[in-house]
Amino acid sequence: MATAALEATHEALDTTVRLITPERITFQYPLAGPFRRATAYLIDLAVLGMLVFLGLMVSLLLALGTAAGGGLFLVILFALRFGYGALLEGVLNGQTVGKRAMGLRVVSVEGVPINGGQAFLRNLLWCFDGIVPFGYLPAIASMLLTRRFQRLGDLAARTMVIVEQRPTRGGVALLEEKAVQTLLPRLPARIDAGPELARALADYVAHRKRFSTSRREEMAAHLAVPARKTYDLPEDATGDTVLCALYHRVFLEE
Known part of the structure; x- marks a missing residue:
């Protein structure tokens, strides 16, 4: 996912949301x-x-099988019900066990990683999305009526769930240039x-040697300039070196 701040264009087409950086670089x-x-969700439910x-076994053991274990179990149940998703999404950059298994990730509507507050809010509002008398109808209706398939918790926390398309590892180039290793x-x-950034990096590295040094800098500038600011990279690092270092992190050190 692009780490520079992104702004949404409010355009969604064929289950794809398009986001544009301040440098006018588009990611889908x-x-x-x-x-x-x-x-x-069903996978997460099984884990939960x-x-x-x-939690039940622990509460019974701590209470030595007495009725006091029931109160402790209710506390554990409440903490697990609302803390499981919030904790994992906050710590694992928008993923739970189920989301990771299905290749999904929660991001903000701007396309950047969610923070702990957003993770907590979207999970807390499951008490409305999955309200008992109506099953999960509020969540389903909200997803079907919004362009980004957002349930009520997503709307409140300004988040959305995307399909994370991992770049394939076949044909990954090994970059051993000294300048790249110094920057890593x-x-x-x-x-x-995200898929667009990964594809852009892969295409650039695959074809960079076909171009002159000046042409490489011209091509790399759009991504290298915001990357220098985001990661506080030295200004004298060439755009070609910056993109090669990013490629190395994305493809070779996951």
Whole structure:
């Protein structure tokens, strides 16, 4: 995913949302529909069920089988019900066990990673999305009536769920240039790239040697300039080196 600040264009077409950076670079994210999200939710529900069972066993052991264990279990149940998704999405950059299994990720409507407050709010509002008398109809209706398939929790937290298309590893180029290796320690150990950014980096690295140095700098400038600001990279680092270092992090060090 692009790490520069993004602004949404409010355009969604064929389950794809288009986002544009301040530098006018366009990224497209496939949106996760209700059925794929439901499968991820069922996986999370199974994981949550196992955690609840373990919580029950722990509460009974701590209470030595007395009725006091019931109160402790209710506390554990409440914490798991509303804390499971919030904690994982906050710590794992918008993913739970189910979302990771289905290749989904929660991001903000601007296309950047969600923060802890957004993760907490969207999970807290499951009490309205999945309100007991109506099953999950509020969540389903909201997703079907919004262009980004947002349930009520997503609308309140300004989030959306996208399909994360991981770049294939076949034919990944090994970059051993000294300038690239020097720049790598200044980048995060792992950079999440959306499908468009990953494709742009892969295409650039695959064809860069066909162009002159000046042409490479011209091509790389649009992504290299915001990357220098985001990661506080030295100004004398060439655009070609910056893009090669980003490519290295995205494809080779996930």
